Amino acid sequence: MSTQIALLSGYARQGRRPGARNHVFVLPSVVCSTKVSRDVADAIGAITVSHQHGCGHIGPDITQARGLFVGLACNPNVAHTLVVSLGCETVQGRHVVAELEHRGFPTPLIGIQDAGGYAAAVQAGIEVGRPLVDGLDHAQRTPVGLDALTLGVTVSREDHRVGALITAALADGAQVVVAVDPALEAQLDNLVPHEHVDVTVGEPVTAPVSVVRNAGAGAQLLAATASCGPQIIVDFPSSDQPPQGFPLLPVLSVAAGDGLHAALSEDFDVDALASASDILAVAAETFSGALTRAEQRHSASFAIPRLLRTM
Amino acid sequence: MTTELLGYLRPNGSWGFRDHVLVVPLHSALCDVAEESALAVDPDIVSLRHDWDNPAGHGDAERAHRVLHGFATNANVGAVLVLGLGPDTHSLAAALTANSTEHAVVRLDEAGGFARMRAMAEEELRRLHAAHVTPERQPAPWSALCLGLECGGSDAFSGITANPALGVASDLLVEGGGTSILAETTELLGAEHLLAQRAVTAEIGQQIIDMVRRFERDVARHGVDLIGSQPAPGNIVGGLSTIEEKSLGAARKGGTGPISGVLDFAEPPSTTGLFIMDTPGQDIEQMSGMVAAGANIVGFTTGRGTPTGSPIAPCLKISTNSDVAQRLPDLIDINAGTIIDGSATLEEVGAQILEAVIAAASGRLTKSELRRNREFAISRVRPMGV
Amino acid sequence: MRLILLDSRDNVAAAAENLVPGAVAMLGDTGIEILDAIPRGHKVALQPIPNGADVIRYGEVIGSTTVDVAIGQHVHVHNIVSKRLP
Numbered sequence: 001m002s003t004q005i006a007l008l009s010g011y012a013r014q015g016r017r018p019g020a021r022n023h024v025f026v027l028p029s030v031v032c033s034t035k036v037s038r039d040v041a042d043a044i045g046a047i048t049v050s051h052q053h054g055c056g057h058i059g060p061d062i063t064q065a066r067g068l069f070v071g072l073a074c075n076p077n078v079a080h081t082l083v084v085s086l087g088c089e090t091v092q093g094r095h096v097v098a099e100l101e102h103r104g105f106p107t108p109l110i111g112i113q114d115a116g117g118y119a120a121a122v123q124a125g126i127e128v129g130r131p132l133v134d135g136l137d138h139a140q141r142t143p144v145g146l147d148a149l150t151l152g153v154t155v156s157r158e159d160h161r162v163g164a165l166i167t168a169a170l171a172d173g174a175q176v177v178v179a180v181d182p183a184l185e186a187q188l189d190n191l192v193p194h195e196h197v198d199v200t201v202g203e204p205v206t207a208p209v210s211v212v213r214n215a216g217a218g219a220q221l222l223a224a225t226a227s228c229g230p231q232i233i234v235d236f237p238s239s240d241q242p243p244q245g246f247p248l249l250p251v252l253s254v255a256a257g258d259g260l261h262a263a264l265s266e267d268f269d270v271d272a273l274a275s276a277s278d279i280l281a282v283a284a285e286t287f288s289g290a291l292t293r294a295e296q297r298h299s300a301s302f303a304i305p306r307l308l309r310t311m
Numbered sequence: 312m313t314t315e316l317l318g319y320l321r322p323n324g325s326w327g328f329r330d331h332v333l334v335v336p337l338h339s340a341l342c343d344v345a346e347e348s349a350l351a352v353d354p355d356i357v358s359l360r361h362d363w364d365n366p367a368g369h370g371d372a373e374r375a376h377r378v379l380h381g382f383a384t385n386a387n388v389g390a391v392l393v394l395g396l397g398p399d400t401h402s403l404a405a406a407l408t409a410n411s412t413e414h415a416v417v418r419l420d421e422a423g424g425f426a427r428m429r430a431m432a433e434e435e436l437r438r439l440h441a442a443h444v445t446p447e448r449q450p451a452p453w454s455a456l457c458l459g460l461e462c463g464g465s466d467a468f469s470g471i472t473a474n475p476a477l478g479v480a481s482d483l484l485v486e487g488g489g490t491s492i493l494a495e496t497t498e499l500l501g502a503e504h505l506l507a508q509r510a511v512t513a514e515i516g517q518q519i520i521d522m523v524r525r526f527e528r529d530v531a532r533h534g535v536d537l538i539g540s541q542p543a544p545g546n547i548v549g550g551l552s553t554i555e556e557k558s559l560g561a562a563r564k565g566g567t568g569p570i571s572g573v574l575d576f577a578e579p580p581s582t583t584g585l586f587i588m589d590t591p592g593q594d595i596e597q598m599s600g601m602v603a604a605g606a607n608i609v610g611f612t613t614g615r616g617t618p619t620g621s622p623i624a625p626c627l628k629i630s631t632n633s634d635v636a637q638r639l640p641d642l643i644d645i646n647a648g649t650i651i652d653g654s655a656t657l658e659e660v661g662a663q664i665l666e667a668v669i670a671a672a673s674g675r676l677t678k679s680e681l682r683r684n685r686e687f688a689i690s691r692v693r694p695m696g697v
Numbered sequence: 698m699r700l701i702l703l704d705s706r707d708n709v710a711a712a713a714e715n716l717v718p719g720a721v722a723m724l725g726d727t728g729i730e731i732l733d734a735i736p737r738g739h740k741v742a743l744q745p746i747p748n749g750a751d752v753i754r755y756g757e758v759i760g761s762t763t764v765d766v767a768i769g770q771h772v773h774v775h776n777i778v779s780k781r782l783p
Contacts, residue, residue: 303364
């Protein structure tokens with residue numbers, strides 16, 4: 001079943017799929033650099049994320065957090081990234097930058113300790129970041145096929161539309177990356193009856209359907225999925241959870257019929273009665289520039305998926 | 312001591328040293344509404360930001376609620392706006408009423424949507440802010456002070472200069488009737504036997520040993536390699552080679568005096584004195600745990616330099632070496648590197664730190680407060696929920 | 698070129714400044730010939746420390762060596778391991 005819209009419009013990227021959004025991303029590698037990142041982003045008109053870690057992680061959490069950061073910077077919606085580090089943190093900013101360079105994305109790095117403190121780091125961030133933002137002024141969307149779409153799907157409740165949505169997206173030539181709440185693990189084959197490959201957080205997807213492992217739960221699913229490269233995410237939150245957005249990419253929130261969702265009808269992008277093909281049609285419009293409810297209210301959540309306790 | 316301690320006496324008999332209007336979003340999806348409402352009313356209003364989305368039945372839920380409630384009821388807070396999804400607001404509202412803290416509550420389910428919630432939040436906050444009158448500061452006894460002891464970005468000098476100097480200040484404060492909290496269980500591993508010897512009872516000494524043993528077992532259970540996490544990369548560049556070495560230096564923040572008890576994460580001390588709290592070593596989780604327990608001022612030593620601060624407690628940054636104080640001056644309040652340089656003794660710097668603690672508590676803003684560094688974190692020890 | 702000794706039982710001391718090989722660092726009246734480049738704050742061996750022996754700082758055990766360490770050598774993550782954590 002194809003949607004009515006055969007073409008999307010997106011931002012062409014060299015060596016990557018086109019973006020549905022066009023962001024300069026100021027990425028703090030540690031909680032201690034989030035305020036500098038926020039002040040730089042506000043000054044130059046870029047986006048950033050706020051988190052509470054990047055330090056105190058142990059073992060697989062270090063690899064996963066680093067992979068998450070790298071994957072987010074590689075997302076097609078990101079035109080340029082600037083990494084802001086403190087210098088002493090567990091998930092070293094310079095390692096994130098090294099991996100990005102390895103993947104073909106030369107990325108500037110600001111270190112608060114190396115720069116000379118807070119004010120010096122903000123100043124340096126503005127000097128490096130402003131030309132990146134100015135360079136976005138001339139960017140234009142161009143027509144792209146539906147096969148340019150990587151659709152993210154995050155699932156925190158059972159919903160019969162999940163499988164139908166994936167089927168419809170595949171029929172249009174898109175690829176799909178899915179993350180499912182651990183409580184629904186036993187129902188994975190029902191929710192995603194399609195042949196799929198497993199990917200880790202931050203791993204770029206290439207198969208028609210990929211499932212992200214160790215994606216965490218709740219808002220963490222959004223970050224984990226975004227790090228694997230979708231330009232938009234369709235989210236099925238559990239009925240006791242509100243709709244949430246994500247900083248780098250549009251999140252279409254699909255309402256369940258009950259619980260908290262019944263009280264929040266205006267905050268969902270898709271209601272409880274819409275079909276899978278309705279959802280895909282809204283997704284196509286969103287890709288091409290229509291703002292989600294969360295984007296309209298400038299609301300975004302960012303939560304790092306975690307495996308272990310903090311040290 | 313030349314500076315007089317001046318504080319706000321709260322209706323419940325506790326003393327605060329700031330008078331914040333605080334917005335507490337109980338769910339991560341409400342943090343943007345909280346921040347926007349606060350900015351719309353007054354830039355000095357503090358709103359918390361975190362990633363806790365209150366999953367049903369989660370193993371860390373009680374721990375998370377203790378932190379959110381502890382911040383809302385900290386004596387440094389004069390008025391609170393609580394934002395929640397719905398019934399999640401009940402217990403905090405009840406706690407604020409019991410604490411006689413001026414407050415208002417806005418629920419997403421009753422607002423019927425984010426737009427309406429945003430409008431209601433701003434309206435309630437404007438009303439709260441306008442109605443709240445900051446009390447007059449009055450002379451306060453030292454028993455009013457609860458000093459959180461912290462280190463972050465440690466280097467090899469931490470255990471030689473800033474930590475022992477902070478320990479001198481802590482000893483003076485506790486001898487004068489105040490309270491100090493030493494934390495970071497990760498960074499007591501290797502020094503716990505020395506701390507246990509100072510416990511006021513053998514039982515408390517055993518609790519200290521048990522606290523570290525539990526942590527060791529938790530790490531062993533996960534079977535993870537700690538290379539790269541403890542000591543952290545910056546600690547290693549700074550000269551710290553093993554967790555024991557880091558801990559022996561970190562424990563010095565607690566001075567030499569007797570240890571009156573062991574606290575759970577975010578558990579308030581029941582008396583004055585020096586306490587040990589079971590927290591992770593991660594800077595912001597630790598600081599959040601101590602402030603949630605009632606710490607109303609934080610002394611934070613650093614070797615590499617870090618800009619972080621607390622949303623509601625003045626946080627004094629103490630450098631371990633003069634190089635970082637000179638290179639990163641906007642991050643450092645007091646330089647303990649003078650001890651290595653030879654221009655000051657340990658006792659002199661300890662007294663200097665205590666003087667700064669009294670002055671900061673009495674109203675002098677620290678550099679992290681001036682910058683509005685307001686880092687806050689929910690601590691997870693069971694991230695998978697069980 | 699000063700070394701900072703924290704306890705008389707210690708077999709390492711911290712360099713007060715960056716030290717280069719060949720320099721002679723002073724511990725009170727005693728000179729220690731430095732064999733490695735030692736960054737400021739890092740540890741120098743004050744005695745020979747055989748492989749597997751305890752490294753003492755603050756009068757306490759901070760780890761054990763993984764090779765034989767000579768007087769004046771840099772003692773750090775390349776030749777000391779924790780005895781408490783994996």
